[in-house]
Amino acid sequence: MARAAQNDGMGDHLSLMHGWIPAALQLITVAALAYSIAWRGRHWWTWRVPLALAVGAVTVCFAHWYYGTLGLASEPPPWQMWLWTALVGHATVLVIVAWRRAGWWRRNVCVFAASFCMLSTGLTINSWLGYFPSVPSAWGQLTNTPLPDQSDLRAVREAKIKGVAPQRGAVVPIDTGSAVSGFRHRGEWVYLPPSWFTHAPSPQLPALLMVGGEFNTPADWVRAGDAVATLDAFAAAHAGNAPMAVFADATGGFTVDTECVNGSRGNAADHLVGDVIARVDDLFGLVGQPKWGVVGFSSGGTCAVDLAVMHPETFDAFVDIGGDITPNAGTRTQTIERLFGGDAAAWARFDPSTVIAQHGPYPNLAGLFAVPGAAGRTDHRAVGHAAADSLCQLGAANGIDCKVVQLPGRHDWPSAASAFAATLPWLAGRLHTPGVAATAMP
Numbered sequence: 001m002a003r004a005a006q007n008d009g010m011g012d013h014l015s016l017m018h019g020w021i022p023a024a025l026q027l028i029t030v031a032a033l034a035y036s037i038a039w040r041g042r043h044w045w046t047w048r049v050p051l052a053l054a055v056g057a058v059t060v061c062f063a064h065w066y067y068g069t070l071g072l073a074s075e076p077p078p079w080q081m082w083l084w085t086a087l088v089g090h091a092t093v094l095v096i097v098a099w100r101r102a103g104w105w106r107r108n109v110c111v112f113a114a115s116f117c118m119l120s121t122g123l124t125i126n127s128w129l130g131y132f133p134s135v136p137s138a139w140g141q142l143t144n145t146p147l148p149d150q151s152d153l154r155a156v157r158e159a160k161i162k163g164v165a166p167q168r169g170a171v172v173p174i175d176t177g178s179a180v181s182g183f184r185h186r187g188e189w190v191y192l193p194p195s196w197f198t199h200a201p202s203p204q205l206p207a208l209l210m211v212g213g214e215f216n217t218p219a220d221w222v223r224a225g226d227a228v229a230t231l232d233a234f235a236a237a238h239a240g241n242a243p244m245a246v247f248a249d250a251t252g253g254f255t256v257d258t259e260c261v262n263g264s265r266g267n268a269a270d271h272l273v274g275d276v277i278a279r280v281d282d283l284f285g286l287v288g289q290p291k292w293g294v295v296g297f298s299s300g301g302t303c304a305v306d307l308a309v310m311h312p313e314t315f316d317a318f319v320d321i322g323g324d325i326t327p328n329a330g331t332r333t334q335t336i337e338r339l340f341g342g343d344a345a346a347w348a349r350f351d352p353s354t355v356i357a358q359h360g361p362y363p364n365l366a367g368l369f370a371v372p373g374a375a376g377r378t379d380h381r382a383v384g385h386a387a388a389d390s391l392c393q394l395g396a397a398n399g400i401d402c403k404v405v406q407l408p409g410r411h412d413w414p415s416a417a418s419a420f421a422a423t424l425p426w427l428a429g430r431l432h433t434p435g436v437a438a439t440a441m442p
Helices: 020-037 042-070 079-098 104-129 135-143 153-162 227-236 268-284 299-310 332-340 344-349 352-359 385-397 413-430
Strands: 170-174 188-192 207-211 244-247 292-297 315-321 366-373 401-408
Touching (some): 020 079, 042 079, 079 104, 170 268, 227 244, 227 413, 292 299, 299 352, 315 413, 332 344, 352 385, 385 401, 401 413
Parallel strands (some): 292 315, 315 366
Antiparallel strands (some): 188 244
């Protein structure tokens, strides 16, 4: 069975979140910016530089205002992000005002400085969110290189006929269609553990619906969240058994925020439950097995809770990693307008607290709320902790077996990857994965 090679080696240690690469690029940027403003005449310092500083201040004020309207469930941005944002506006003005009088060399330096200010802003955002943990992960995402363990449907079906389990699982692209939802989505992926390939008899495997954050691609759980490596390692420790995992598209575009609801940005909830699950059931033999779990990070964590409490007939378990208390696209008024076209009743249909209170009890649903924090210390101010406490208390009062766990890390992809690895043993046992004993919540 042909498949892509794993991305091993020194490249995995070329961190884009910390270490020498971000530091070196930002030092180069500072040097270029300093050179671009040095050794100028009186007019340069009396109005051109002050103008650039003023534009930089306006740029960062606008960016700060816009960020506040997004309703992101995350830690506050680092102060360095605002500094680099201001320097982007500052450096861009320097390019414009210096262009006529500067020589070609200084023009190039000004353009270089402005470009690298934007790059440094991006690196700072990345160190905050961890979207590209390393150079290989960034290269893979930007060039669309094959995923770890990537294969195709034809190859895995031929391998299954042979009935020999491979050492690692396989990741295959699928087209789930949009017959139920009408939702425009990108390509999606399924992870098949080694035991799926056996047929003596074929094991009855559960499946996980994996949902990423607000700005995402369906493969983010693979590239940034290391989910395939986690599942492969789990399968290796359990005779090839692990849940299947479906890396679904909940947004339809990188900058589209649906919050997994049915609304003005598309029927995302109907796509996930009606299109994706039905298609995976049909393709991989899960029909008649209500053994689904749902895992989500950030806004995907909000999705995980929402989908589970709205569809307990489909989902037996959920893991919410750093999610919010309700679908969030700004303030409540902004969220209702942006996601539901101003329909407050439609918002209430997707508000987890409202759904739980109206639906309960839930005799067969369990969930974990994983929130970031310092090891060995409970911090109720941590991102998502208040939301998790509130939802878990309400859920427990309505029959949901739930727990809030604080795991070391921040609200970023590396921490989400660690949280998935920490909660997978419980999740696999809860969903009755063959050969996996039930374990207590972490």
